[in-house]
Amino acid sequence: MTASTVTAATRRDSSRAWWKELWVQVLIAMAAGIALGALNPELGAKMQPLGDAFIKAIRMLIAPIIFCTVVSGIAHMADMAKVGRVAIKALLYFEVITTFALIIALVAVNIWRPGVGMNIDPATLNASLVEPYVKQTAAVGLVPFLMNIIPQTFVGAFAEGNILQVLFIAVLCGFALIWLGERAKPVTDVVDAGGKMIFGIVNIVMWAAPLGAFGAIAFTVGKFGIASLSSLGQLIGGFYVVCIIFIVIVLGPIAALSGFSLWKLIRYIKDEILVCIATTSSETVLPRIIAKMEAAGCEQSIVGLVIPTGYSFNLDGTCLYLVTAAVFLAQATNTHLDIEHQIGLIIILLVTSKGAAGIAGAAFVVLAATLAATGTIPVASVALVLGIHRLMSQGLTPTNLIGNAVATIVIARWENALDTARLKQVLEAGEAVDTAA
Template identity: 85%
Template structure:
């Protein structure tokens, strides 16, 4: 095959028919879901099982994918010092960027003042609706979080689907295979093949992504409606603007410093972003993000370590949500927060935002835990945002996703584990988006 023919075939692979693009199918499905939820709210609310089934189908594959990816990456890396170096760099990066997210969230909500004038009396709030979330706050904290990384049993981590527990086991298995040397090659080969099999299953499940997006968005619109959100529209609008500002003024410069276009990266992961927005879950696209970032030119070992860790430590959108919601509730209940108290709130959020990995409705649970820790803002006031939490999640989950994609490329470049030429060609559309 000549070079010209090969180039032609590559361009043909890149330019698929528009209707076969996943993002187009998901957008059409979302539009249909919005229409159904608006026209027939009762029927739209009944579409929830479609979204839930899709999320469950993806979640069942996350643990084995992380295990295969991380174990294979470390075993092939054969350098334990590099694994430790990558982990330290990633954690430092995560802490710095999430601190910026918290500061921006606090600054924006103080300027926007979405809760000013609501004059809510905390005594009038029905606290019973948030009791299930408040009860979980005892498990939220830095020490319980560290203890929870170690699973009760080897199999239990996979059964529960706890990302950090699976990552912990995977790293240990990877180190053990390095120590075994050549004797480990048959096991490593089996894990490599197993990983390819799991990614094949992911491709099959992703065929149902438009159906899952349709069900999830129809449920959201059908349950909460388009017109019933006016009273909290200022909070929602301000939060979405804050997420966009964070991406532009923090992640944008980081991307430029590392030599790639943030806009092109967002365009590259648009399928995953739309699925996130529809399902309000970034877990649904974790398998595809692992694959796509490898396709971009990041080493498998870097991707396998940074992405799963980032899903617990690098939640930029969640930090923006926590800062915004906490100060909003203070404003709504006329709770005065001076500068010192807001700095204290930021320090508490630096801990609690990392301590909710593996908890259902993590962001909302952490919000309740944070209010309880401050002792200033009434905990019962979280009921004010319970109804729109899912809609706020449609802003925070894609922000989390973009943040982790940028982090992976940055860490890969720092480690000289990035094919910069391939990165540029894939983002420019000269090479296929998926390998």
């Protein structure tokens, strides 16, 4: 996406009527969904297919988008040493930031102690409710995680939509194209054209974003009640506060040190944040966040590596959720966790939080896996948070998104692959871009 294309798209966006803006349409749709769920809960709950259909429509495009973006980025980079350097920097950054997230959540949940006084007997819980999630934990762990990166077949990764497997194949293809040199140009041109086509499809599908947001919110309110949006207990409210604290005290200073305003970045990606909140899925905006980061001045090759990798390794919101929920369950079941147990929990989560990429309901699966790995907190206790997991996802998914947007700019600046003038211009304007461009 060239600077001239972005400038033209920005001019078009700035001349549009306010009601044509995606974030306005999504807000209106969310308000309508809340109203329907509150006034007619039964009908609101039946709107779930609208949200699910939108998520499925976007998810079917994730694998080809990652493949085209990563292959094109590496091929145009034409320097395998640089690819390795960027990957190492990104993984180092991800590990440091997610560790901060785990520690902040651990401190916060020990201070506010939301589960104390519940006195839940795990034996009284219906373990069958969480059995489908517990069964999936066998594939979670360091060795299975590393083995799972390699797909059974080349096309199998695309069929399953496993982000890490598609990323692995894309990196190999990118390296192969570098080795081929000029002979690879026809293939690179096809990949570039394919990427533009897929982004064009994304632009079409995003027209349904308000409808998807309406269905998802109507279902949430209809199923859990209007109170679910404001207060379904100390755990949900406290978790939202922890997410905000993390964004402000960790991501805020990182953004400032990197020379940009976090608030302006959030304003720039407000459309995507709202869609994340409504659909409780950050995958729904992966194509748009890739386009927006490129439009903001980050080099295509950096974006192509950092964003897809971050969707598996830089899940700040998910880390906040895992620690909060795990310690909450220990408190609720009167399970004693001393400092050694809590440090052990952090160490286990450094692995398990990255070990379920591509699994539906990954955060909940990883929570069950973590409890099974610690052997301290009863696994059956995850039934306590099963009903409110979707509501907590409305906090963790936008946090994941913001964290990956910040990471992309930081890594691009670290690699001297950031157009700072372009970044300042875009963030100051706060304009959306044409993702099909």
